[in-house]
Amino acid sequence: MKKIIIAGGSGYLGSSLTDIAWHYGYEPIHVINSKARFNTKRKTNVKSIADSEIREYIKSNHVIAVINTVCKYAGQGFKESDILEANYEYPKSIIDATTGKAPPLFVNVDTALPYDTNNYTESKGKFQEYCKRNGDRVLNIRCEAFYGSNQPTDRFLSMVTLKLLQRKKISLSQGIQKRDYVYISDLIAAIYRLIEITNHGVHEYYIGGGQIITIREYVEKIASKIELFGNRKVDMGLALWGDLASHIVSPDFNSLEKIKPTPKVWTPKVSLDLGISMLCGNLMNGKKAC
Numbered sequence: 001m002k003k004i005i006i007a008g009g010s011g012y013l014g015s016s017l018t019d020i021a022w023h024y025g026y027e028p029i030h031v032i033n034s035k036a037r038f039n040t041k042r043k044t045n046v047k048s049i050a051d052s053e054i055r056e057y058i059k060s061n062h063v064i065a066v067i068n069t070v071c072k073y074a075g076q077g078f079k080e081s082d083i084l085e086a087n088y089e090y091p092k093s094i095i096d097a098t099t100g101k102a103p104p105l106f107v108n109v110d111t112a113l114p115y116d117t118n119n120y121t122e123s124k125g126k127f128q129e130y131c132k133r134n135g136d137r138v139l140n141i142r143c144e145a146f147y148g149s150n151q152p153t154d155r156f157l158s159m160v161t162l163k164l165l166q167r168k169k170i171s172l173s174q175g176i177q178k179r180d181y182v183y184i185s186d187l188i189a190a191i192y193r194l195i196e197i198t199n200h201g202v203h204e205y206y207i208g209g210g211q212i213i214t215i216r217e218y219v220e221k222i223a224s225k226i227e228l229f230g231n232r233k234v235d236m237g238l239a240l241w242g243d244l245a246s247h248i249v250s251p252d253f254n255s256l257e258k259i260k261p262t263p264k265v266w267t268p269k270v271s272l273d274l275g276i277s278m279l280c281g282n283l284m285n286g287k288k289a290c
Helices: 012-024 051-060 080-096 119-134 156-165 184-197 215-230 272-284
Strands: 002-007 026-032 047-050 063-068 105-110 137-142 201-206
Touching: 002 012, 002 051, 002 080, 012 026, 012 184, 026 051, 047 051, 051 063, 051 080, 063 080, 063 184, 080 105, 080 119, 105 119, 105 184, 119 137, 119 201, 137 184, 156 215, 156 272, 215 272
Parallel strands: 002 026, 002 063, 026 047, 063 105, 105 137, 137 201
Antiparallel strands: none
């Protein structure tokens, strides 16, 4: 069976890619960090290899792609050195192990935010440049925001939903920056589709849900769904707009080369309205986002 190697397989995106890999005809292989710099917890039914074994594993197995989903974000208490290590140094060692004769496709999950936004985006931009210079076959995926099934509750949309449900105050920025959230199942379908059609060279695509709105509008949509499903009024005074000082950052959506949303390539199936409905409905039922 064709194989894909997933770095960051214990994370939200990595585990979601793992769960559906068999559907696309791939056996997922997780990379275990030999220096234990990151969480190495993994699914017990998934084969794993150490990062030091990648090169030899590729030589003796039919590996179609190596997918990097490892990342650490700014603003979550990480040191700058930790962010650089996770977003640049570690994936650099992974792509270096994929070079050689008939290399597999290296897939890097990147951010669509401007690379000069903060130390997180700077480290992602640094690695993107390294991919361009040193990768034989590279697919760089610019994806600003995704949500959905089994999303950790510290992610923005889940966090906002839970706090509104629990009637807790939420400190927010002015909320006028724009985002283009894509549902996790649509993102995964796009990634696997691009793996199928990407050939030699370095390629970069943006993947989004196609409905670009402000953060404030997202919060208002969540509140309206809670009112609809819970049959109660949401106190929007809980959303403390402008309580957090931040400069306004939105991706330059017009400058990003988008994957063409055609049925033969990829089409998002979960609308923003449906996605937020599922997010709110499941969290209201005491489940993780679905």
